[in-house]
Amino acid sequence: MSARNVSRIVVAGAGAWGGWIALCLRRAGHRVTLVDPWGPGNARASSGDETRIVRANYGAATHYVGMGVRALELWREFERAEGIELVRRCGVLWMEGSRDEAHRASLPLMRAAGVRFEELSRADLARRYPQIDTQDIEYAILESDSGYAFARRACRAVVEAFAREGGEYVHGAVQPLSAAGSSLVRVQLNNGATVEADAFVFACGPWLPEVLPDVLGGVIRPTRQELFYFGEPAGDRAFSDDTMPAWIDHRESMWYGIPGNEHRGFKIGDDERGPDTDPTTQERVPTAAMISKTRAYAAHRFPTLAHVPITEARVCQYENTPDNDFIIDRHPALDNVWIAGGGSGHGFKHAPTIGEHVAQLVAGQARVRNEFALARFERTVRQ
Ligand SMILES: Cc1cc2nc3c(=O)[nH]c(=O)nc-3n(C[C@H](O)[C@H](O)[C@H](O)COP(=O)(O)OP(=O)(O)OC[C@H]3O[C@@H](n4cnc5c(N)ncnc54)[C@H](O)[C@@H]3O)c2cc1C
Numbered sequence: 298m299s300a301r302n303v304s305r306i307v308v309a310g311a312g313a314w315g316g317w318i319a320l321c322l323r324r325a326g327h328r329v330t331l332v333d334p335w336g337p338g339n340a341r342a343s344s345g346d347e348t349r350i351v352r353a354n355y356g357a358a359t360h361y362v363g364m365g366v367r368a369l370e371l372w373r374e375f376e377r378a379e380g381i382e383l384v385r386r387c388g389v390l391w392m393e394g395s396r397d398e399a400h401r402a403s404l405p406l407m408r409a410a411g412v413r414f415e416e417l418s419r420a421d422l423a424r425r426y427p428q429i430d431t432q433d434i435e436y437a438i439l440e441s442d443s444g445y446a447f448a449r450r451a452c453r454a455v456v457e458a459f460a461r462e463g464g465e466y467v468h469g470a471v472q473p474l475s476a477a478g479s480s481l482v483r484v485q486l487n488n489g490a491t492v493e494a495d496a497f498v499f500a501c502g503p504w505l506p507e508v509l510p511d512v513l514g515g516v517i518r519p520t521r522q523e524l525f526y527f528g529e530p531a532g533d534r535a536f537s538d539d540t541m542p543a544w545i546d547h548r549e550s551m552w553y554g555i556p557g558n559e560h561r562g563f564k565i566g567d568d569e570r571g572p573d574t575d576p577t578t579q580e581r582v583p584t585a586a587m588i589s590k591t592r593a594y595a596a597h598r599f600p601t602l603a604h605v606p607i608t609e610a611r612v613c614q615y616e617n618t619p620d621n622d623f624i625i626d627r628h629p630a631l632d633n634v635w636i637a638g639g640g641s642g643h644g645f646k647h648a649p650t651i652g653e654h655v656a657q658l659v660a661g662q663a664r665v666r667n668e669f670a671l672a673r674f675e676r677t678v679r680q
Pocket of ligand 1: 315614
């Protein structure tokens with residue numbers, strides 16, 4: 298790349314998305330400053346838990362399959378280059394209450410992309426995983442080469458690689474922006490410093506409505522989500538990742554989980570959106586209501602876990618868009634500002650693909666994808 302093409306770029310937010318965006322921009326030759334008030338994979342961030350499911354199967358939402366496949370490749374490349382394990386490929390089991398054709402829509406795309414999977418009947422499932430109560434499950438898909446990412450560890454590894462390769466990391470908060478003019482010259486940090494750049498990417502996850510209130514206020518809605526780690530019975534490996542895959546239980550409601558790893562317990566999460574929340578100030582202490590709801594679910598689906606203790610819990614937040622699709626687009630008024638967010642409870646796995654895509658968008662080498670364009674909300678939300 299010639300010196301003329303090298304831009305100064307500020308990326309706000311060092312979660313999974315901002316970290317990968319900064320790394321990909323740096324690898325494209327730009328001078329990149331990455332800013333975050335609490336650090337990569339911090340305890341408040343949506344990317345800050347121990348683990349996140351990584352998969353290509355998206356059921357009826359087929360527009361994510363290609364991204365998921367590419368993300369798996371990019372995670373693997375990064376792991377090889379760094380010599381570390383960030384994705385444990387224990388498989389992902391997608392369980393369905395009924396064999397609905399719409400939920401099989403991803404399968405032809407996965408097959409074409411060479412993703413290995415098996416379709417399982419209830420009898421297959423019961424035979425293979427006796428620790429699951431399969432009475433109300435009719436059908437399942439086991440994606441063999443997927444699994445889960447070590448989430449906060451991955452965020453840190455990506456930002457370390459970024460810094461080692463010449464990127465600058467600044468510990469601070471970008472102040473909220475209000476659009477004036479047609480492009481942005483600088484951002485102000487909470488310590489009074491300013492950072493000038495030719496282009497800016499805002500990847501502040503659930504903080505995006507606070508940082509870009511004119512554009513994203515009322516569009517991205519952070520909701521409180523609670524997760525519980527159940528203690529495995531003594532000496533029992535039935536709930537560990539050498540025996541069980543990560544799983545999604547997709548019926549009228551959706552639950553998901555990650556098998557025991559590093560001796561930290563079997564994780565269970567409820568995908569139902571919790572109450573609206575503030576990611577900066579919310580207390581990260583679980584509620585009695587969610588403890589009892591999750592215990593009831595665990596006892597139903599995994600009877601052995603009915604009487605084991607909860608050994609850990611996390612309180613996090615989804616950053617929901619109205620249709621649960623991402624927002625990856627140019628700011629509507631500022632032509633050198635880009636927005637990447639709205640992971641809506643499923644964004645972690647895609648972070649490498651999003652990094653690659655945003656780096657191409659900033660360089661004018663890709664077009665905004667319609668399904669991620671801000672304009673889709675103009676009529677529905679801002680009327
Ligand atoms: C309970 C739960 C379970 C999930 N399960 C899965 C799963 O299994 N698989 C999956 O793929 N996805 C999952 N997700 C979704 C996924 O974790 C998120 O979509 C993804 O991590 C979002 O990453 P992000 O970088 O956009 O946001 P974040 O990780 O929240 O990062 C945003 C960053 O911005 C920083 N920031 C805040 N304010 C400012 C400011 N003023 N200036 C600069 N920086 C700022 C924050 O400190 C933070 O580091 C889950 C999410 C939750 C909450």
